[in-house]
Amino acid sequence: MAPTLKDVAKRAGVSRSAVSRAFTDGASVSAKMRKLVEKAAADLGYSPNVLASSLTTGRTKLIGLVSNNFHNPIFLEVFDQFTRALQDNGLRPLLVNLTDETDPANSVRMLRQYSVDGVVVASSTLPPGFALAFRDAGLPVVHAFGRMTSAPQVHVVGIDNIEAGRLAARSLLARGYQRVGFMGGPEAASSTQDRLQGFVQEFALHPQIRVSLSFATAYSFEAGRREMQVLLEGAPAEAYFCGDDVLSIGALSAIGDRGLSVPGDIGIIGLNDMAMAGWNNINLTTICQPIREIVNSSVELMTTMLRDPGRVPEARIFACEIIERGTLRPLPSRGAV
Amino acid sequence: MAPTLKDVAKRAGVSRSAVSRAFTDGASVSAKMRKLVEKAAADLGYSPNVLASSLTTGRTKLIGLVSNNFHNPIFLEVFDQFTRALQDNGLRPLLVNLTDETDPANSVRMLRQYSVDGVVVASSTLPPGFALAFRDAGLPVVHAFGRMTSAPQVHVVGIDNIEAGRLAARSLLARGYQRVGFMGGPEAASSTQDRLQGFVQEFALHPQIRVSLSFATAYSFEAGRREMQVLLEGAPAEAYFCGDDVLSIGALSAIGDRGLSVPGDIGIIGLNDMAMAGWNNINLTTICQPIREIVNSSVELMTTMLRDPGRVPEARIFACEIIERGTLRPLPSRGAV
DNA sequence: ATCACAATTGCAACCGGTTGCAAAAATGAC
DNA sequence: GTCATTTTTGCAACCGGTTGCAATTGTGAT
Numbered sequence: 001m002a003p004t005l006k007d008v009a010k011r012a013g014v015s016r017s018a019v020s021r022a023f024t025d026g027a028s029v030s031a032k033m034r035k036l037v038e039k040a041a042a043d044l045g046y047s048p049n050v051l052a053s054s055l056t057t058g059r060t061k062l063i064g065l066v067s068n069n070f071h072n073p074i075f076l077e078v079f080d081q082f083t084r085a086l087q088d089n090g091l092r093p094l095l096v097n098l099t100d101e102t103d104p105a106n107s108v109r110m111l112r113q114y115s116v117d118g119v120v121v122a123s124s125t126l127p128p129g130f131a132l133a134f135r136d137a138g139l140p141v142v143h144a145f146g147r148m149t150s151a152p153q154v155h156v157v158g159i160d161n162i163e164a165g166r167l168a169a170r171s172l173l174a175r176g177y178q179r180v181g182f183m184g185g186p187e188a189a190s191s192t193q194d195r196l197q198g199f200v201q202e203f204a205l206h207p208q209i210r211v212s213l214s215f216a217t218a219y220s221f222e223a224g225r226r227e228m229q230v231l232l233e234g235a236p237a238e239a240y241f242c243g244d245d246v247l248s249i250g251a252l253s254a255i256g257d258r259g260l261s262v263p264g265d266i267g268i269i270g271l272n273d274m275a276m277a278g279w280n281n282i283n284l285t286t287i288c289q290p291i292r293e294i295v296n297s298s299v300e301l302m303t304t305m306l307r308d309p310g311r312v313p314e315a316r317i318f319a320c321e322i323i324e325r326g327t328l329r330p331l332p333s334r335g336a337v
Numbered sequence: 338m339a340p341t342l343k344d345v346a347k348r349a350g351v352s353r354s355a356v357s358r359a360f361t362d363g364a365s366v367s368a369k370m371r372k373l374v375e376k377a378a379a380d381l382g383y384s385p386n387v388l389a390s391s392l393t394t395g396r397t398k399l400i401g402l403v404s405n406n407f408h409n410p411i412f413l414e415v416f417d418q419f420t421r422a423l424q425d426n427g428l429r430p431l432l433v434n435l436t437d438e439t440d441p442a443n444s445v446r447m448l449r450q451y452s453v454d455g456v457v458v459a460s461s462t463l464p465p466g467f468a469l470a471f472r473d474a475g476l477p478v479v480h481a482f483g484r485m486t487s488a489p490q491v492h493v494v495g496i497d498n499i500e501a502g503r504l505a506a507r508s509l510l511a512r513g514y515q516r517v518g519f520m521g522g523p524e525a526a527s528s529t530q531d532r533l534q535g536f537v538q539e540f541a542l543h544p545q546i547r548v549s550l551s552f553a554t555a556y557s558f559e560a561g562r563r564e565m566q567v568l569l570e571g572a573p574a575e576a577y578f579c580g581d582d583v584l585s586i587g588a589l590s591a592i593g594d595r596g597l598s599v600p601g602d603i604g605i606i607g608l609n610d611m612a613m614a615g616w617n618n619i620n621l622t623t624i625c626q627p628i629r630e631i632v633n634s635s636v637e638l639m640t641t642m643l644r645d646p647g648r649v650p651e652a653r654i655f656a657c658e659i660i661e662r663g664t665l666r667p668l669p670s671r672g673a674v
Numbered sequence: 675a676t677c678a679c680a681a682t683t684g685c686a687a688c689c690g691g692t693t694g695c696a697a698a699a700a701t702g703a704c
Numbered sequence: 705g706t707c708a709t710t711t712t713t714g715c716a717a718c719c720g721g722t723t724g725c726a727a728t729t730g731t732g733a734t
Contacts, residue, residue: 002449002475004720015684020722027723030682030730050450051388051397052720055689060388062451065432070417071612073410080407083434092451093432095402097420112339113387114399114429138339221616253618275408276613279558281590341690352714357692364693367700367712389690392719 003044012040023048063091064111064119068098068126072219074274081295089303104133118302124191140305144298147190152313157298159289160317161191165198168241168269171322175329177239179210185243187215212237216247224250232258239267245274267328283326290318340381349377360385400428401448401456405435405463409556411611418632426640441470455639461528477642481635484527485652494635494653496626498528501657502535505578505606508659512666514576516547522580524552549574553584561587569595576604582611604665620663627655
């Protein structure tokens with residue numbers, strides 16, 4: 001078995017408390033005692049059991065990382081960033097896959113059984129009830145990629161999806177498209193609704209522009225492709241704002257199949273700026289969500305919450321920006337106006 | 338604070354042991370006692386603290402899930418499968434991101450601090466020392482997507498990469514390519530070496546065929562694209578076996594840029610059959626690694642190891658199969674022979 | 675060397691559970 | 705109803721640590 005405190009204490013000929021203190025910084029130990037203990041610990045290959053100490057300290061440094069997004073490649077980037085940011089802060093991600101899960105009760109129970117110090121919900125499609133359920137269980141929560149509100153009930157970090165919808169609308173406007181379409185992700189998701197709202201609001205100021213709406217059933221290539229196929233059966237718009245890059249790429253595929261060109265016949269603007277969007281055979285114009293910033297900020301917020309659990313919920317909003325690539329027609333030159 | 342054993346015991350008017358036993362199945366408790374305790378626990382919203390119990394039972398049901406592959410979309414599928422399979426077996430994944438990590442010592446220490454019950458290493462590019470380091474620390478280990486050997490030192494589940502190399506070679510042979518290329522992943526990875534070996538071995542039987550070799554620096558679109566660009570500067574082969582689908586897609590992009598057609602001018606066969614390979618604007622012929630089976634088998638192996646830690650290391654090999662799509666020229670018809 | 679005071683150490687209780695063992699209660703045979 | 709046997713329950717010690725408190729040791733000034 002792995003050596004324990006007691007083993008180290010015996011070998012160093014000191015009390016167990018001394019060993020414990022030698023491994024806690026800021027504790028009251030003399031330098032020579034610490035050396036002595038460290039020597040004995042090194043000999044034995046001892047390292048303290050976090051779980052045992054969590055019993056008295058109440059801290060496990062375990063953070064539940066909860067998501068239902070295991071099919072969109074963008075989330076691999078999210079997981080990469082999260083695991084690293086948590087590790088850099090001495091925290092450990094306990095991963096919870098919520099695919100097919102509709103009731104938060106199970107996850108709450110499970111995370112409480114493991115006495116996680118906090119929970120990060122990383123999803124733009126999970127109903128807000130999930131984050132609230134964790135909060136109600138007394139766990140510090142940060143909802144990354146969650147819905148922005150002016151009076152957040154839990155900490156939220158992400159983008160303003162309404163603003164993102166406006167941004168997309170404005171870039172279509174600037175390019176002079178007259179008939180535009182919104183091809184959203186799953187209709188029920190708040191992120192979809194918000195983007196829709198911003199998109200429509202912006203065009204409300206330009207009533208001469210025709211706006212059509214549709215929704216894909218999931219954030220997936222196939223769903224985007226199918227939805228675009230359906231649109232192409234009818235009278236498609238000149239340009240579409242798609243709910244996500246994967247959806248956009250699916251749409252591009254359907255457009256290509258039909259023998260139409262992009263951006264010649266149809267323009268597409270996506271959202272996320274996933275790595276693939278920059279691949280030169282895709283070259284998707286898209287709205288960039290600053291993932292790294294969102295993740296780092298979420299983790300930072302989590303660490304401050306661990307220090308001060310009573311902290312009042314806060315919404316942190318990051319700005320999006322358009323990444324100009326090749327799937328929208330170019331801006332009209334200034335001189336032409 | 339969350340209610341504890343003691344709280345439940347007090348409320349039910351029984352001893353702490355009684356409560357403990359009521360929550361352990363197979364324990365010696367009468368039915369009425371169990372009901373009584375369950376009632377009290379439900380009233381209080383109690384659920385037992387796994388970590389505290391792990392102190393005496395020595396079991397945390399925590400499994401370290403260790404990987405360095407956070408950029409290849411195929412690994413999102415892998416994580417999805419792993420988290421679900423582990424959850425289905427009552428185990429919890431503690432995710433460890435090994436990107437940029439070259440020394441196993443840190444991860445070993447960390448996982449021991451959390452007394453994980455076992456470690457799953459999921460990577461085809463990690464040096465074997467990592468899995469061994471966990472084993473040497475006394476932890477049950479399964480290396481998924483690891484290197485097959487006839488005398489494995491740790492449990493390994495995956496495909497036979499040598500055989501995969503042969504399979505690729507045979508399918509190029511069957512299609513009558515005369516000048517073929519191996520465009521591997523990182524040269525140092527054992528998976529690359531094995532695939533190379535199988536590929537070359539097979540062509541050794543057909544000395545009239547010219548075989549060229551090259552390696553991309555990473556499993557990424559960009560690396561594949563760059564490598565293919567370099568190849569196209571010279572005298573490219575008629576068909577390439579690429580180390581991975583992402584690499585293949587990068588290569589396809591470079592080929593397209595050059596104005597060459599696939600499979601007309603150059604054929605490509607990948608490996609993995611990631612979701613994207615099936616997208617109809619990519620339509621990549623590839624060798625399918627049965628990910629779900631590999632993952633399920635790894636988890637199953639892990640659960641049996643938890644029961645019987647002394648189990649002698651075993652290699653579980655799954656067969657690959659060719660997924661015929663559109664990036665290799667068709668097989669010559671039988672009649673033509 | 676003496677003394678006041680600060681720094682260090684050990685004792686023992688505790689964190690939230692589990693479990694061997696003995697006492698208590700229930701069961702069944704007569 | 706009695707007694708031997710089995711089942712159920714509680715006591716108390718333990719898992720691997722932490723921590724308040726008191727005892728011990730060390731420091732510096734005189």
